[in-house]
Amino acid sequence: xxxxxxxxxxxKEILRDPITLCFxxxxxxxxxxxxxxxxxxxxxxxxxxxxxxxxxxxxGLSFITLFSATLVAKDRESALLQRLYTTxxxxxxxxxxxxxxxxxxAIGQVVICYLFAVPLGLxxxxxxxxxxxxxxxxxxxxxSLGLLCGSLFGVKQVGGICGALLTNLSAWLxxxxxxxxxxxxxxxxxxxxLPFIHAAEAEKALFSGDLGTAASHIxxxxxxxxxxxxxxxxxxxxxxxxx
Amino acid sequence: xxxxKAVGLTKRYKSITAVGDLNLxxxxxxxxxxxxxxxxxxTTTIKILSCLTKPTDGDATVGGFSITxxxxxxKRLIGVSPQEIAVAPNLSVKENLELIxxxxxxxxxxxxxxxxxxxxxxxxxxxxxxxxxxLSGGWQRRVSIAMALxxxxxxxxxxxxxLGLDVIARHDLWETIRSLKGKVTVVLTTHYMEEAAAxxxxxxxxxxxxxxxxxxxxxxxxxxxxxxxxxxxLSIVKGVGTxx
Numbered sequence: 001x002x003x004x005x006x007x008x009x010x011x012k013e014i015l016r017d018p019i020t021l022c023f024x025x026x027x028x029x030x031x032x033x034x035x036x037x038x039x040x041x042x043x044x045x046x047x048x049x050x051x052x053x054x055x056x057x058x059x060g061l062s063f064i065t066l067f068s069a070t071l072v073a074k075d076r077e078s079a080l081l082q083r084l085y086t087t088x089x090x091x092x093x094x095x096x097x098x099x100x101x102x103x104x105x106a107i108g109q110v111v112i113c114y115l116f117a118v119p120l121g122l123x124x125x126x127x128x129x130x131x132x133x134x135x136x137x138x139x140x141x142x143x144s145l146g147l148l149c150g151s152l153f154g155v156k157q158v159g160g161i162c163g164a165l166l167t168n169l170s171a172w173l174x175x176x177x178x179x180x181x182x183x184x185x186x187x188x189x190x191x192x193x194l195p196f197i198h199a200a201e202a203e204k205a206l207f208s209g210d211l212g213t214a215a216s217h218i219x220x221x222x223x224x225x226x227x228x229x230x231x232x233x234x235x236x237x238x239x240x241x242x243x
Numbered sequence: 244x245x246x247x248k249a250v251g252l253t254k255r256y257k258s259i260t261a262v263g264d265l266n267l268x269x270x271x272x273x274x275x276x277x278x279x280x281x282x283x284x285x286t287t288t289i290k291i292l293s294c295l296t297k298p299t300d301g302d303a304t305v306g307g308f309s310i311t312x313x314x315x316x317x318k319r320l321i322g323v324s325p326q327e328i329a330v331a332p333n334l335s336v337k338e339n340l341e342l343i344x345x346x347x348x349x350x351x352x353x354x355x356x357x358x359x360x361x362x363x364x365x366x367x368x369x370x371x372x373x374x375x376x377x378l379s380g381g382w383q384r385r386v387s388i389a390m391a392l393x394x395x396x397x398x399x400x401x402x403x404x405x406l407g408l409d410v411i412a413r414h415d416l417w418e419t420i421r422s423l424k425g426k427v428t429v430v431l432t433t434h435y436m437e438e439a440a441a442x443x444x445x446x447x448x449x450x451x452x453x454x455x456x457x458x459x460x461x462x463x464x465x466x467x468x469x470x471x472x473x474x475x476x477l478s479i480v481k482g483v484g485t486x487x
Contacts, residue, residue, distance in 0.1 A: 005345030009331055009338070016333040016374075079327035083390070086293045086323040087346045088315065241297075 003093040003100075006084070011101030014067050024063035025109055028056050029116050036120045053117040054131055054203035055176035057110045058196065061135070061142045062162075062170035064106045068146020069158040072098060076239070077155055091237045099143050106139035107132060127209050134206040137218060138199035141225040148232035151239050174200040195224040244307070246271045246398055246428035247292060251301030254287050254452075261287040263452040265301070269445075272425040276439040277432045278476065279449035285432035286326055288449070289400045292430065293323045306397055319347075322396030326403045326432075328383045329390070332376025336367055336386050339375055340393050347394045361389045364419055381412050388416065392423075399423065401431045405438060417442060440472050448479050455479050 015021060032053065039047040075081040084094075114128050149162050171177055172187070174196035180188045191197040202217035245268045252265040262284045269275045277285040290296040292305055294314040302309055308316040330339050337358060344354035362368045365385045370378060375386050388404055401420070405413045420442055423429055433439050439446050440460050447457045456463055456479050460472050467478035 001348055002346050005342060008345075009334060009342050012338065013331060013333045078332075079325040079329035079387075080331055082295060082325050082327075083323055083329035083387075084346070085295055086318060086321060087343070087394075088318050088348075089346055090315075 002089055003097050006089060006093055006097035007100040010071060010098055011105070013071055014101065014105065020067060020070065024060075024067060025112060027063065028060035028109070028113055031059075032056050032113065032117055032120065049117055049121045050123055050207065051204055052176070053114060053122055054207045055174060055200045057113045057131070057135060058138060058174055058200045058203050059167075059170055059176050060109050060113060061106055061139055061199075062167045064102055064109070064139065065142040065146040065149070065166055066158070066162040067105070068098065068102050068143050069149040069153070069162045070146075070155065072147055072150025072236070073153060073155045073158045076150065085240065091240055094240070095147070095233055095236055098147055099140075102143045102146075103136070103139060106143065107136070110135050110139075125209075127207050130209075130211075130214075131203055131206040134202055134214060134218060135199070137221045137225045138195065138203075141195055141199075141221060141228055144225065144229040144232040148228060148235055151232065151235040169194075170196050173197060176200060195221045244271055245269060245304075246273070247275075247303060247305050247430065249292070249301065249303035252288070252291060252298050252303055253300035254284075254291055254296060255299045260452045262291065262298075265452075265454050267303075267447065267454060267457070269428060269430065271428055273444045274420070274424050274429045274431065274442055276443040276446045277430065277449055278434065278436065278439045278446050279432075280434060280480065282451075283449040284452035285434075285449055286402055287452070289323070289402050289430065289432055293321055293400050294318055295323075320397045321400060322391040322394050322398075323400045324388045324391035324402060324404055326406065328380070328387045330375040330383055330387050333374060335372050335374055336378075337371045339386055339390055343390050343393050349394075357393050357395070361393055364422075365389045366415075380407050381409060384408060385412070385416075388419075396427060398428045398430070401429060403432055403434070405433070405435065413438075436473050436476055448476060450480050455482075 035047040035052055036049055110132055114122065114132065118124060146162065149158055153161060173191040173194050175191065180191050180197060198217040198220045202214045202221060205214035205217060247267065247269040249265050249267040252262060253260065254262040265288060277288060279285050287296065291298050292303055292310060294310050294317050297311065302311050305317045306320040310317055331342060334342065340358050340361065341354055344357060349357065362371060367385065367389065370382060375383055384407060388401065391399060405416055408416060420429060431442065445457060445459055446463060448455045456466060458466065463479065464470055464472060464475045467475040469475050469478060
């Protein structure tokens with residue numbers, strides 16, 4: 001009950017911030033539109049809608065990190081969290097309360113992306129549902145990463161780290177904009193160690209119905225999700241104690 | 244029975260002693276003010292007593308529960324209004340009050356009844372559906388204090404509650420605080436002497452983390468041999484060495 005009350009509050013805080021919300025939900029859609037338009041005018045298959053959309057959904061999740069981090073950092077900088085630390089809310093209530101409302105927002109964002117892509121020529125099949133479900137581990141990774149950044153940094157730093165750095169990293173290292181095979185070298189190796197490319201590949205595989213490939217790529221994403229969630233919980237509880 | 248009893252309460256930050264060897268007893272229903280200049284240790288004391296900060300040494304019981312061993316029990320009894328305005332800015336006044344009621348596990352009926360009561364007491368009915376972040380600083384402070392009261396605390400900590408309020412709002416709040424006397428134990432920090440004198444049953448004067456004197460206004464005046472409370476405060480505070 002306590003945790004649900006706090007989760008509802010967090011959800012309202014995010015959904016009532018129009019600039020963040022419009023940017024977070026709108027930007028991936030604009031990209032989808034723009035890259036599809038580019039594809040229509042080039043002779044090679046660079047941004048085909050059936051491979052582009054799953055990638056864009058993964059890239060869009062980096063904005064969820066920004067939402068999550070900004071909310072936690074703002075709360076930490078305001079006296080509200082101080083007040084709430086003097087109430088019966090436990091550390092568990094806080095962590096789940098922050099994470100819970102972001103999961104439906106993340107899934108909603110992915111669903112909107114797929115729906116938006118349908119009139120642009122996306123193949124409609126049952127695989128879209130699998131792809132939406134398959135994005136959950138990466139969504140948890142992004143939410144936890146936000147909780148971690150929000151626990152460690154202030155609002156301004158979060159804007160720079162999650163708003164600029166992470167979204168760019170996610171874009172370059174997920175292979176959404178360009179095929180990492182073409183670049184090769186250290187960039188490809190680095191990407192292989194991080195979850196972004198695996199999440200994008202898993203999403204593409206789920207969308208095309210290739211469950212075997214999807215499973216092999218989802219495993220490292222789940223591993224990263226667990227690792228980052230554990231680190232985020234540790235850091236949040238540590239800063240809570242530091243109060 | 245004492246609502247609050249602190250024994251040897253100490254908080255050190257590296258070489259700085261924010262609160263040193265604080266021994267204090269506050270009776271149930273008493274309105275106790277901690278008075279002191281900036282950096283005296285008033286806010287740190289409140290933070291320790293409200294389980295926000297752990298003491299380096301010593302312990303205190305709040306409502307009969309140890310702040311170091313039973314913080315969860317303490318948190319069910321207290322309400323805190325921090326020095327800074329502590330509200331959720333994108334939520335309406337009503338939603339902010341509902342948030343605290345929900346955290347304390349109140350039923351819908353009890354939540355509605357408490358919101359109605361505080362709405363009347365703080366004159367909030369006109370702005371109940373407005374986002375708190377859009378209200379003026381004075382109104383945000385009212386909401387912040389109402390949030391501390393809505394959980395029906397047995398012990399209420401008010402850290403500089405009238406900071407930034409205009410004269411009328413300040414006097415309105417004084418009336419509200421007075422109306423709590425005898426029903427709720429109130430610990431209030433302030434650096435306004437007239438506020439401490441007007442509201443308190445007893446006053447504790449702090450400087451450099453030390454509690455220098457405790458007593459009623461008359462007792463403190465008597466101890467310093469003056470009939471003016473401000474002069475008594477200055478005499479007590481200036482009679483001790485300066486900060487570390």
